[in-house]
Amino acid sequence: MRKLEERILEDGIVLPGDVLKVGAFLNQQVDTGLLADMAEEVFALFSGCGVTKILTIESSGLPFATAVAMRFGVPMTFAKKHASANMTDDVLSAEVFSYTHGKTFRIVVGSEYIRKNDCVLIADDFLANGNALKGLISIVESAGAKVAGAAVQIEKCYQGGGDAVRKTGIRVESLAAIASMDGGRIRFRD
């Protein structure tokens, strides 16, 4: 999506440790005009797929997932990174290793929020090594529901997570696909 790529080039900042800071418009602060355009793009990509629910993971995936779900007119649900007080024991869960935090999280969705007849589109802000996405796919499959695919705002292609999931037959669409950030210079995949 050219508009997002242009914005990343304009306002994205490459920090040491392979971090792309897009806080000014995509996560810490969200440009809601751009967000609406991204939701529209995801709707164009997946509108024929019978999507009944959008699934993401807290926190930074929530604005994107909310906008996408509003565009589809379907509910949005999200995985928490640890079980909370007002979540019953009846949950769907998966173990996800986070390189950012250097530890394994248990991600959890109340089992009443994904049903066997759901067709779930997974939405997230970043896709790098794919661990979070694989965890979310595992949760949908453990509910016996169908994965419509995954839509991510920014994919770091060189970390391989997206292509690994595509090889399993699941459709993964990224609105901006970064091929490399060598020397602080962002290059997109053709």
Added chain:
Amino acid sequence: MRKLEERILEDGIVLPGDVLKVGAFLNQQVDTGLLADMAEEVFALFSGCGVTKILTIESSGLPFATAVAMRFGVPMTFAKKHASANMTDDVLSAEVFSYTHGKTFRIVVGSEYIRKNDCVLIADDFLANGNALKGLISIVESAGAKVAGAAVQIEKCYQGGGDAVRKTGIRVESLAAIASMDGGRIRFRD
């Protein structure tokens, strides 16, 4: 907002420990039709106030804040509960005691996301003792910006946080105002 009150009576569950579970439609899973109606209501309440930005706190305030910000056509920004790796040291912060978690969090917003000339509407899912709201107000004021007010989805009036903030002269609007949940029965404030 009658539609939200009716939904709370229909699908909300009062759990021990004064917990109101609204996961089926408001936080763990979000009914995006109802969400759009709520954003419309907040727009009707605050549209003449010159709002330039919506501020919330992660995680469960994010869907509501996103929808409200999209309706106003302004950016949404959110406070994190602890500083993250790709946030620089230049931050606005406040200490917030959480009764739910029994500890004090440092909530943090990058200082570049709230500017002196901003007029900030705070949006959150729950308002009970008001600690989170007071922390967010303190962050806006420390940036030298104006607080347009606060819009919350559900206020537990009997915990007093909303009225305490109103007494300081800040406008607080709740879409559903719960007067009591004694014996598991939900009563709204007139």
